[in-house]
Structures are given as C-alpha cells and as structure tokens.
Amino acid sequence: MNVFIFNNSNLDDGILISDRSLKKLNVYELATSDRTLFVLPNELLQYTEFKHDLKNNQNIHASIINNLTAFQNNTEELTVLNTSNKYNFYTINKTNQEAIKEVFSHFNTKISITSDLLFFKEIMNKNCSYLNNVYLIESGDAVKLSLKSFELLDDAIKVKAVSDLDLKKIKDINYTSYQLNTFSISSIFNLQNSLKPSLALLFIVFSFYIIAFLNINSNYSQIKKMGSTLESIYSDIYPADNISDINQQIEEKLDSLKNIEASNLSKSITLLKNLSESIKIVEAEFSQGDLLIKYLFNNDAEESIFVNQQNRLNYNFTIIETRTTQLGKITTISYEL
Numbered sequence: 001m002n003v004f005i006f007n008n009s010n011l012d013d014g015i016l017i018s019d020r021s022l023k024k025l026n027v028y029e030l031a032t033s034d035r036t037l038f039v040l041p042n043e044l045l046q047y048t049e050f051k052h053d054l055k056n057n058q059n060i061h062a063s064i065i066n067n068l069t070a071f072q073n074n075t076e077e078l079t080v081l082n083t084s085n086k087y088n089f090y091t092i093n094k095t096n097q098e099a100i101k102e103v104f105s106h107f108n109t110k111i112s113i114t115s116d117l118l119f120f121k122e123i124m125n126k127n128c129s130y131l132n133n134v135y136l137i138e139s140g141d142a143v144k145l146s147l148k149s150f151e152l153l154d155d156a157i158k159v160k161a162v163s164d165l166d167l168k169k170i171k172d173i174n175y176t177s178y179q180l181n182t183f184s185i186s187s188i189f190n191l192q193n194s195l196k197p198s199l200a201l202l203f204i205v206f207s208f209y210i211i212a213f214l215n216i217n218s219n220y221s222q223i224k225k226m227g228s229t230l231e232s233i234y235s236d237i238y239p240a241d242n243i244s245d246i247n248q249q250i251e252e253k254l255d256s257l258k259n260i261e262a263s264n265l266s267k268s269i270t271l272l273k274n275l276s277e278s279i280k281i282v283e284a285e286f287s288q289g290d291l292l293i294k295y296l297f298n299n300d301a302e303e304s305i306f307v308n309q310q311n312r313l314n315y316n317f318t319i320i321e322t323r324t325t326q327l328g329k330i331t332t333i334s335y336e337l
Contacts, residue, residue: 001035001036003037005167009041009043012103014027016036017167036111037113038104042118044096044115045100046092048090049141065091102327108182109182112175113178114175114177120137123171127160132146231243281294282295290335290336293335294331294333295333303322317333317336318333
C-alpha cells in the first residue's frame with residue numbers, strides 16, 4: 001500500500017512512499033488515490049484510543065466527547081469517526097472536516113485517511129520524531145508535541161529520530177484508517193476525472209431532469225451526498241428498478257421525460273460547462289429556479305477578477321456568502337436563470 005504523508009496543515013505538499021521509494025510532491029499531482037493511505041496532521045484529525053465494552057455506537061461517541069471536555073474548552077462541533085479498529089477513533093471539528101473533503105474532492109472516490117500520531121504509533125511502536133514533531137507513544141496515551149514543546153519537558157525521554165530513509169523501509173501493514181467519501185458534484189467537471197466527458201454530461205442532464213420532475217429540491221443535499229457512482233444515485237431514485245445497463249436505463253428515463261419544459265435545465269448545463277473550464281467549482285445546487293454555485297478562489301484578487309468577468313458577460317447573479325478557509329476563499333453565487 002502507498003502512503004502519502006502531508007508535511008503541513010495546509011494539506012498541499014507531502015511525501016509519497018511507494019515500492020520502497022520516496023518522492024516529494026503536491027497532493028494534486030497524484031493521478032489516483034487507489035491503494036494509498038493519506039496521513040494527516042493530528043491537529044486536524046485527532047487520534048484517540050477508547051477501550052470500552054459498549055454496544056451502542058452513539059453511546060461510544062458520547063463517551064469519547066465527554067472525556068475530551070476535560071481537556072478542550074470547545075467540543076460542541078466535534079464529530080467522532082470510527083476506524084477499522086474498534087478501539088481507535090478520530091475526532092474532528094466541522095471546519096477541518098470540510099477543508100479535508102475539499103482537498104480530496106477531485107479524486108471522486110473513498111479515501112483512506114489516518115492521523116500522523118496513530119501512523120507513527122503503528123509503524124514505530126516507540127517514541128519517535130519526524131520533521132519538527134515528536135510522537136510520545138511508549139507510556140500512557142499517545143501524544144504529539146512540537147519539537148519546541150518537547151524540549152521544555154524535564155524528563156529525559158529517549159526518542160528515535162525517523163528519517164526519510166527509515167520511511168522507505170516501513171513494512172506494508174494493515175493500517176488503521178477511516179474511509180472518507182469525497183464524492184462531490186465538482187468532480188464531474190474535473191478534466192482529470194475518470195468519467196468520460198459524455199458520461200459526465202449525461203449525469204448532469206439526468207440529475208437535473210429528475211430534480212425538476214420529482215420536485216425534490218428540498219432533498220438535494222441528500223442527493224449530493226450519495227455514492228460515488230451512477231448506479232447508487234439511480235438506485236436511490238428508482239429503488240424498484242434492477243440495474244442491468246446503467247447508460248441504457250438513463251437514456252430511457254430521459255426519453256420518458258422529453259416533454260418536460262427544460263429551458264432552465266439547458267441554461268444550467270451551459271453555464272456549468274462554461275464556468276468549470278476557468279474556475280474550480282466546489283458545489284452546485286439547483287434551487288427554486290436559481291442555480292447556486294460554490295467556488296474556490298486562491299485569493300481576493302482572483303475572486304474580484306472572476307466577479308468582474310461575470311458582470312461583463314451580463315450574468316444576472318448575486319453573491320450569497322463568502323468565507324476564508326485554509327484552502328482559499330470560498331464564495332457562493334446565485335444565478336437567476
């Protein structure tokens with residue numbers, strides 16, 4: 001199994017360990033996420049071990065959060081994530097969870113993720129350090145410290161310095177991980193996506209026809225979070241249908257809906273196609289006759305240039321929301337169709 005270790009909290013650069021070789025690169029340079037474990041900073045994805053004999057998953061999560069309240073002032077937005085090990089969990093807040101999903105959204109599949117604290121615990125099973133961080137593993141709860149914080153400790157603790165050469169030699173073990181579903185509508189417009197352009201366009205046509213036909217705008221948030229394949233979306237909308245040839249069945253559904261007025265649909269498809277060629281789309285939602293699109297900009301200047309361009313193209317739009325994240329500036333714009 002390949003391992004990609006991020007070297008900062010921005011979740012951009014890192015190292016890829018594959019077949020006993022090591023390469024430094026940006027996560028967006030990865031062509032695929034298949035058979036790859038992504039190691040995130042524990043500050044974003046916090047590892048916690050919880051030995052228990054509880055059966056109810058909700059009670060387990062509540063107990064973990066209650067235990068954390070003794071050490072953290074704000075645990076209100078924390079979410080507990082189950083891993084492949086029933087005693088190992090991750091906790092994450094809403095902001096970090098959204099940022100992580102955006103980083104991996106272009107893969108359009110499930111991603112195996114873990115924290116660096118748990119990763120080094122599993123591969124080293126001893127106190128160790130890597131880059132500017134120290135991982136204390138041998139006594140009590142595993143803890144990650146910055147090198148500066150570690151140097152302030154009075155105790156003489158032995159720590160093994162882990163080098164890139166050591167990482168090349170790590171054995172392929174059954175790593176503990178969480179499966180993150182990164183499917184989002186933005187991946188449909190990614191030119192590097194494995195879906196063929198014609199199939200991607202068919203997906204959009206199909207999705208918008210069904211939304212208009214069944215009047216399920218209120219349930220669109222559920223549709224966005226469905227599985228990463230056309231089959232899962234089709235099955236959710238038509239649970240009684242047996243899928244034999246997904247492309248043929250979609251075409252048949254489109255034929256059955258051909259008499260539906262589709263002027264807004266046509267405008268939406270054209271708008272999304274044109275916009276996706278010049279800017280990164282995070283989400284798109286068709287709601288009450290308007291098209292809501294969430295964009296990711298690198299900075300304020302890029303956003304300003306884009307907005308001015310939209311004005312020159314005579315689009316009738318309104319900026320609904322804008323916020324700054326670790327990945328850049330996220331702006332939601334509503335287009336009147």
